[in-house]
Amino acid sequence: MNCINSEIMEEITNPFPGEEIVCATVLGSGWGEAIENFNIIQKIDYSDIPLLGQTTVIGHAGSLLLIEHEGRKFIVFQGRRHFYENKGWLPVLVPVLMCIKMGIKNILLTNAGGGLSENMSPSDVMVISDHINMMGCNPLMMIDLPDIFPMFSDQSYIYCKELQNKLFVSAVKADLQVHKGVYLAVTGPTFETPAEIRAYKTMGASAVGMSTVPTAMVANAAGLKVAGMTCISNLGAGLSPNALTHEEVSENVGAVIPKMAKMLGNFWAGV
């Protein structure tokens, strides 16, 4: 697998030069429509962004948006590339590398995930307080940029406490049912078995999903402030009688789109 080094970094672009951007947001499965009523100033297709490429996952639009909200500028990655798409780490990490190029200091990572805690219901949201990486590898092994990334980065506080609180309050104000908890990442693309879900519960996970963790690790290592939110799209395998489908995931996230839109506006205004 190719290393992410200074030559790769030269190819990473700043598509909005001269703009001062407060925060980048990555919208995960089902979240895409949450930004449709914001003031979108510019839209770039992922296939026009070097090294990113178009997402192959249904429900992930694949557009980078420049948004103006309450007089300040924000960017939104509407859809994400996943490790399970089997294109290596680079497309997964390009959004963070672009944030570094653009000098962006805050990143909000959103996703859909299976809920493991007893008190969670589909369409609730969870502020990510910490994570467990069960993807079987560490994306920082692929990065050779010593000026940006230390060899051994601290992961004691990946999810910025101040941003966690802002996210929590933003969700409450948007009338979302909100929890705080630990997100556990697997590679996918399969959902888990019931035995895996039981094991992950005993490990301390509150939600499980197939994304976010690599981006959060790399953003944290580069010194960005990271926030993360999961929309509980289903209960983990075996916790409800239903078999799991991507359609159910999209539907349950879709059900709270207007509230998630409010939550995003509240969060951006306060960040």
Ligand code: HPA
């Ligand atoms: N497991 C893993 N990823 C997911 C799930 C799940 O139950 N729901 C949405 N993404």
